[in-house]
Amino acid sequence: MIYTVTTNPNIDYYMDLRAPLHVGGINRSGRELLAPGGKGINVSLMLQTLGKPSCVLGYLAGPTGRLLEALMKDTGCGCHWFWLQSGQTRINTKINTSPETAFNASGPALGQADIDALCAFLRGLNPDDQLVVSGNLQKSPPGAFSALLSAAQEAGVSAVVDTSGAALREALAFRPLLIKPNGEELCELFGKQASTPEALLALARQAQTLGARNVLVSMGADGALLLAETGRVYRARLRSTQPVISTVGAGDSVTAGFLAGLLDTGEYAAALRLGAACGSATAYSPCLAGRDRIESVLPAVEVTAL
Numbered sequence: 452m453i454y455t456v457t458t459n460p461n462i463d464y465y466m467d468l469r470a471p472l473h474v475g476g477i478n479r480s481g482r483e484l485l486a487p488g489g490k491g492i493n494v495s496l497m498l499q500t501l502g503k504p505s506c507v508l509g510y511l512a513g514p515t516g517r518l519l520e521a522l523m524k525d526t527g528c529g530c531h532w533f534w535l536q537s538g539q540t541r542i543n544t545k546i547n548t549s550p551e552t553a554f555n556a557s558g559p560a561l562g563q564a565d566i567d568a569l570c571a572f573l574r575g576l577n578p579d580d581q582l583v584v585s586g587n588l589q590k591s592p593p594g595a596f597s598a599l600l601s602a603a604q605e606a607g608v609s610a611v612v613d614t615s616g617a618a619l620r621e622a623l624a625f626r627p628l629l630i631k632p633n634g635e636e637l638c639e640l641f642g643k644q645a646s647t648p649e650a651l652l653a654l655a656r657q658a659q660t661l662g663a664r665n666v667l668v669s670m671g672a673d674g675a676l677l678l679a680e681t682g683r684v685y686r687a688r689l690r691s692t693q694p695v696i697s698t699v700g701a702g703d704s705v706t707a708g709f710l711a712g713l714l715d716t717g718e719y720a721a722a723l724r725l726g727a728a729c730g731s732a733t734a735y736s737p738c739l740a741g742r743d744r745i746e747s748v749l750p751a752v753e754v755t756a757l
Contacts, residue, residue, distance in 0.1 A: 490585030
């Protein structure tokens with residue numbers, strides 16, 4: 452089973468404006484959409500689209516938590532929730548207009564008992580399970596991120612990690628199966644600037660030296676780079692593009708597509724191709740892409756070994 456961790460899940464409220472954003476004035480929406488959100492949840496939803504069952508692990512709180520619980524039941528994804536005693540599950544507003552704009556709430560605080568409960572669950576996983584840990588642990592006790600990865604390691608489970616900053620640096624010590632930073636996050640990790648794929652690859656090699664087995668760097672319109680644990684390097688590019696509607700969940704779609712492709716084929720090039728297709732298809736959609744959109748993008752993805 453694939454388990455995805457979303458410590459700070461949310462409800463995404465999408466609005467398509469009729470006109471460009473007017474700061475300081477009234478903006479009218481032409482279409483609205485309410486959907487489950489959060490990086491791990493996005494990964495599970497995309498895995499569901501790809502025919503891969505998974506189980507969402509996360510914290511919920513208050514009436515908005517009940518609403519998110521109901522929304523997730525409608526998706527068909529398995530879920531195991533940990534309920535907080537105070538606070539509210541957050542609602543984020545995503546404005547699909549030019550420029551793309553988002554308002555993200557901070558969410559409830561986590562106590563040590565909340566982290567301990569999730570760690571106890573992770574220690575019960577099986578070595579053949581897969582774990583995806585996405586996002587940062589806001590308002591949590593010190594060392595919480597390392598505690599989760601340590602619990603998974605005790606169970607013999609390798610983790611896929613999509614986070615940034617100090618949490619990403621902590622993750623490297625646990626030899627994650629995969630890390631998936633974007634270019635900016637990879638530069639932040641080492642306090643360096645890198646504006647070319649070659650420079651980003653050099654930083655990816657540093658991350659691998661520090662413990663990451665595979666490093667997948669998403670580069671937006673420039674595609675993606677994969678430094679595999681075999682030492683081989685692959686690059687994904689799009690031969691043709693479409694207008695970007697929303698980048699929300701695009702990186703999570705890359706993670707889900709790569710993991711699904713790797714489990715199905717065991718081949719890094721094929722996994723990268725599917726990951727790039729899922730990420731691009733989501734960027735071309737108002738929310739997470741459906742199967743038809745992914746399959747329409749897939750032929751345009753070119754993967755080369757460098």
